[in-house]
Amino acid sequence: MEMQPELCRVEDALGILVGKWKPIILLILLQNGTKRFSDLKRSIPGITQKMLTNQLRELEEEDIITRKVYPQVPPKVEYSITEYGKSLEPILVAMHEWGTAHTLHKMKKSQQTLFRIE
Amino acid sequence: MEMQPELCRVEDALGILVGKWKPIILLILLQNGTKRFSDLKRSIPGITQKMLTNQLRELEEEDIITRKVYPQVPPKVEYSITEYGKSLEPILVAMHEWGTAHTLHKMKKSQQTLFRIE
DNA sequence: TGGTATAGTATACAAAAGGATACTAAGGGG
DNA sequence: CCCCTTAGTATCCTTTTGTATACTATACCA
Numbered sequence: 001m002e003m004q005p006e007l008c009r010v011e012d013a014l015g016i017l018v019g020k021w022k023p024i025i026l027l028i029l030l031q032n033g034t035k036r037f038s039d040l041k042r043s044i045p046g047i048t049q050k051m052l053t054n055q056l057r058e059l060e061e062e063d064i065i066t067r068k069v070y071p072q073v074p075p076k077v078e079y080s081i082t083e084y085g086k087s088l089e090p091i092l093v094a095m096h097e098w099g100t101a102h103t104l105h106k107m108k109k110s111q112q113t114l115f116r117i118e
Numbered sequence: 119m120e121m122q123p124e125l126c127r128v129e130d131a132l133g134i135l136v137g138k139w140k141p142i143i144l145l146i147l148l149q150n151g152t153k154r155f156s157d158l159k160r161s162i163p164g165i166t167q168k169m170l171t172n173q174l175r176e177l178e179e180e181d182i183i184t185r186k187v188y189p190q191v192p193p194k195v196e197y198s199i200t201e202y203g204k205s206l207e208p209i210l211v212a213m214h215e216w217g218t219a220h221t222l223h224k225m226k227k228s229q230q231t232l233f234r235i236e
Numbered sequence: 237t238g239g240t241a242t243a244g245t246a247t248a249c250a251a252a253a254g255g256a257t258a259c260t261a262a263g264g265g266g
Numbered sequence: 267c268c269c270c271t272t273a274g275t276a277t278c279c280t281t282t283t284g285t286a287t288a289c290t291a292t293a294c295c296a
Contacts, residue, residue: 009217076243099127
């Protein structure tokens, strides 16, 4: 496994995953396969239309998701994860696992702080 | 493995890894264990002192690295990866592996583009 | 006729991240 | 006496990211 800095391809994945709402969008699409724009919006409290559109467009640019428009009124647009997008799952899982352990680490730290203050 | 959006801890790892120079700093320290400030600077072409200091401080904040000052003139400061920091390696490896495959994906895309243009 | 729903766009703004450059202390070498 | 080195700060600026708010078209429903 070549991970010398010169050959480092870590940024490729990072570049795709970075964005305030991208991980959660990907998790939802990984679990459901396909979701409408409005479903995503309802599933992600706090996101604005603009940001949802923006993050979806960026993921589409990278071939991580696809966008299917149904010519109806009112409009219907479905977003789906691609096979290629599914290949990101191991990374998201690794991050999730790490994050779960990290929660414990942070708890220990703040307890230490509490002890010191008392 | 719980990865429902509500329980998502992906952001924890992402928050630590995000930063233009953090992955490369971590890769260097994962390979060497310990490096001086100036060694890091020399190993990372294009980084400014300000950004190196900044990224190191943020990693230190998160207990991913430690900073050891030797009271000498000229100064000597060593940065080392912590045990906790080493736990990020699987994520970096997963990203690196994905990135390596991603390179092929991008090559295919641009070839398609070339064919279409011709 | 007015309200609802969908999937956006347009505009303006605020905040965060990153970059360029100059400056510092304090000992050693010429 | 001046310059070199190290590990930074300080200041200012630009770019990127994210937020808030208002606006659009068009069919359906009451």
